[in-house]
Amino acid sequence: MTDVVLFEGDGIGPEITKAVVEILEAAGAQIKWHPYMIGQNAYEKLGELIPAESKEAISKYKVALKGPVTTPLGKGFKSVNVQLRLAYDLYTNLRPASSYKGLSRFQNVDIVTVRENTEDLYIGEEHEIEGGYEAIKRITEKGSERIIRYAFEYAKTHGRKKVTAIHKSNILKNSDGLFIKVFDKVAAEYPTIEADKKIVDNMCMQLVMYPEKYDVLVAPNLYGDIISDLIAGLVGGLGLVPGANLGKDVAIFEAVHGSAPDIAGKGVADPIAMLMSACMMLDHIGQGEVGDKIRASIRKVLENKIDVTPDLGGTGTTESITKAIIRNL
Numbered sequence: 647m648t649d650v651v652l653f654e655g656d657g658i659g660p661e662i663t664k665a666v667v668e669i670l671e672a673a674g675a676q677i678k679w680h681p682y683m684i685g686q687n688a689y690e691k692l693g694e695l696i697p698a699e700s701k702e703a704i705s706k707y708k709v710a711l712k713g714p715v716t717t718p719l720g721k722g723f724k725s726v727n728v729q730l731r732l733a734y735d736l737y738t739n740l741r742p743a744s745s746y747k748g749l750s751r752f753q754n755v756d757i758v759t760v761r762e763n764t765e766d767l768y769i770g771e772e773h774e775i776e777g778g779y780e781a782i783k784r785i786t787e788k789g790s791e792r793i794i795r796y797a798f799e800y801a802k803t804h805g806r807k808k809v810t811a812i813h814k815s816n817i818l819k820n821s822d823g824l825f826i827k828v829f830d831k832v833a834a835e836y837p838t839i840e841a842d843k844k845i846v847d848n849m850c851m852q853l854v855m856y857p858e859k860y861d862v863l864v865a866p867n868l869y870g871d872i873i874s875d876l877i878a879g880l881v882g883g884l885g886l887v888p889g890a891n892l893g894k895d896v897a898i899f900e901a902v903h904g905s906a907p908d909i910a911g912k913g914v915a916d917p918i919a920m921l922m923s924a925c926m927m928l929d930h931i932g933q934g935e936v937g938d939k940i941r942a943s944i945r946k947v948l949e950n951k952i953d954v955t956p957d958l959g960g961t962g963t964t965e966s967i968t969k970a971i972i973r974n975l
């Protein structure tokens with residue numbers, strides 16, 4: 647049994663968390679769940695976004711599966727996700743996405759986005775200036791080096807052929823310029839892996855035109871965030887794409903998507919993105935075989951469009967797709 651902290655989160659979080667726990671149990675995962683609260687629900691019930699006991703649980707058990715949390719737009723508290731990533735120095739945000747035959751808009755997509763998770767505009771330093779505001783973009787040599795090295799190591803250990811760095815160093819000559827300088831330095835240590843660089847706007851067009859040409863992408867925080875949603879769209883939407891926040895000691899697994907308030911409580915949320923995140927967690931805790939079994943079932947269900955939810959063009963519900971995945975394990 648492995649101890650894992652479980653945060654169901656806000657919006658659709660509780661619905662998809664219930665589905666994921668059910669499927670993992672049916673697949674035979676050996677997990678002792680430790681449920682704690684986080685996000686808006688925690689704030690309303692306990693007066694804190696990340697209660698002290700939730701922090702203690704993460705520090706103690708080191709692995710968490712997290713549902714999405716709501717962050718008010720343009721006002722209110724600082725994003726819980728950003729706070730967690732900074733508190734545990736979860737500097738890698740890993741977001742793999744691949745096509746499903748007959749379901750994805752684009753076939754032959756198999757891209758892993760490695761997003762820097764602790765720097766860039768997400769440090770949230772905004773200042774009032776005359777007539778408006780300015781926001782600080784932080785890019786450091788240390789922060790760039792560790793994420794770029796992670797991307798190359800990932801490529802090496804997963805048999806990947808190419809790493810593409812995303813940047814805007816034609817405009818941001820110092821900050822993104824540093825990212826690219828570090829990329830060139832690290833890339834030279836991996837002569838068997840092709841090193842490629844793309845300016846972020848061109849990258850968006852390239853991904854839509856020729857997604858099959860891309861393999862591992864490495865990007866500063868903001869570009870990585872945007873690009874990974876774009877790639878989610880190529881393979882079937884936010885309901886399918888998983889993610890992992892990884893640091894030296896702690897790992898928090900969560901879907902790319904948010905709390906989807908527009909469909910919360912309707913029973914139609916797609917649990918697959920969170921389920922695929924749970925599969926990444928199973929790899930991480932040495933139960934990868936259970937993860938593979940679940941991934942194979944997901945593929946069967948999606949490629950045969952069995953009970954798929956409305957985000958994938960179906961009429962299924964969270965409950966019916968959960969049952970279909972369990973039946974096909």
Ligand SMILES: NC(=O)c1ccc[n+]([C@@H]2O[C@H](COP(=O)([O-])OP(=O)(O)OC[C@H]3O[C@@H](n4cnc5c(N)ncnc54)[C@H](O)[C@@H]3O)[C@@H](O)[C@H]2O)c1
Pocket residue numbers: 658713714715716717718719727884885900901902903904905906907908909914915916917918919957
């Ligand atoms: N990791 C996180 O916790 C996280 C990530 C992104 C956004 N957020 C937060 O979520 C809230 C809502 O943000 P948003 O609306 O921009 O993004 P969102 O990802 O919640 O939703 C975008 C669109 O995708 C759909 N969608 C998302 N997940 C789905 C799923 N599993 N099944 C079916 N459809 C799904 C939604 O219905 C919506 O139409 C905000 O408060 C935002 O800050 C949290």
